Amino acid sequence: DAGVIQSPRHEVTEMGQEVTLRCKPISGHDYLFWYRQTMMRGLELLIYFNNNVPIDDSGMPEDRFSAKMPNASFSTLKIQPSEPRDSAVYFCASSLNTGTSEDNEQFFGPGTRLTVL
Amino acid sequence: GENVEQHPSTLSVQEGDSAVIKCTYSDSASNYFPWYKQELGKGPQLIIDIRSNVGEKKDQRIAVTLNKTAKHFSLHITETQPEDSAVYFCAASSYNAGNMLTFGGGTRLMVKP
Numbered sequence: 001d002a003g004v005i006q007s008p009r010h011e012v013t014e015m016g017q018e019v020t021l022r023c024k025p026i027s028g029h030d031y032l033f034w035y036r037q038t039m040m041r042g043l044e045l046l047i048y049f050n051n052n053v054p055i056d057d058s059g060m061p062e063d064r065f066s067a068k069m070p071n072a073s074f075s076t077l078k079i080q081p082s083e084p085r086d087s088a089v090y091f092c093a094s095s096l097n098t099g100t101s102e103d104n105e106q107f108f109g110p111g112t113r114l115t116v117l
Numbered sequence: 118g119e120n121v122e123q124h125p126s127t128l129s130v131q132e133g134d135s136a137v138i139k140c141t142y143s144d145s146a147s148n149y150f151p152w153y154k155q156e157l158g159k160g161p162q163l164i165i166d167i168r169s170n171v172g173e174k175k176d177q178r179i180a181v182t183l184n185k186t187a188k189h190f191s192l193h194i195t196e197t198q199p200e201d202s203a204v205y206f207c208a209a210s211s212y213n214a215g216n217m218l219t220f221g222g223g224t225r226l227m228v229k230p
Contacts, residue, residue, distance in 0.1 A: 004160075031216045041159070043220045044208065057218065059182045091160050105151065106218060108160030 004109035007091050012115045018080040021112045024073055025094030034067055034077050035107060040073040045075075049075065050097075082116045089113050119144040121209050123221025130197050130230050138224045140207035141189045147209040150183060150190045151218070155204045164205075165192070182226045 005024040013019055024033045033048040047057040052069045060067070064083070069075040079086055092104040120143040121143035130136050134190035142150075166179045167190065168173045174181050178197075183190040194201055204225050208218040 033217075042222045045219075046218065048217060052218075093160075097216055105166065107164055107218070108153075108162065110158075111160050 006109035023092030029094035119219040121221040142209040146211040149210040
């Protein structure tokens with residue numbers, strides 16, 4: 001498997017523009033996570049899905065952020081309108097629940113570095 | 118919810134020396150404790166993990182210890198090498214929280230040749 005795939009790897013946009021980040025999880029994984037990483041706040045969980053259903057979106061900063069998972073192999077994170085403070089590296093991760101009580105390993109993608117001017 | 122504290126935030130060691138990173142967690146229900154290594158420009162990668170039914174686990178030069186009573190766990194790297202230089206994250210998870218991980222703030226490890 002190619003691992004978790006994210007696109008684009010880098011995105012530079014102007015304030016007010018819409019930004020869409022894309023993620024393809026590892027085939028067969030049933031959990032998908034979106035994280036944001038900044039120097040100030042570290043790794044923050046934004047939202048996660050189980051079997052394409054959003055489970056916890058309490059980390060989504062505000063209404064400008066939205067995430068969807070229309071099928072098991074694709075998810076998007078959208079920011080509209082974007083602001084300079086949204087500049088960060090956004091990671092997607094996926095994991096598989098094998099049904100055992102302690103199986104939580106997450107596999108991270110390479111990230112999308114977003115710069116909002 | 119879970120809160121994970123990680124120390125130190127930066128650590129500089131001489132090649133060949135040992136490095137220790139410590140984490141504490143707050144939720145006594147947490148039962149899975151992974152450690153991730155993040156190299157520059159890449160996503161975090163799992164390097165070792167420990168589950169609540171063991172107190173120590175070793176894999177070549179890295180080892181993790183877990184003290185559930187005190188709610189803390191540590192990463193030990195022996196015979197450090199320059200390629201160990203990276204940011205290390207600890208995390209904690211409870212089966213009751215699905216597969217969700219709560220990460221510590223990270224430790225930047227620098228190994229001087």
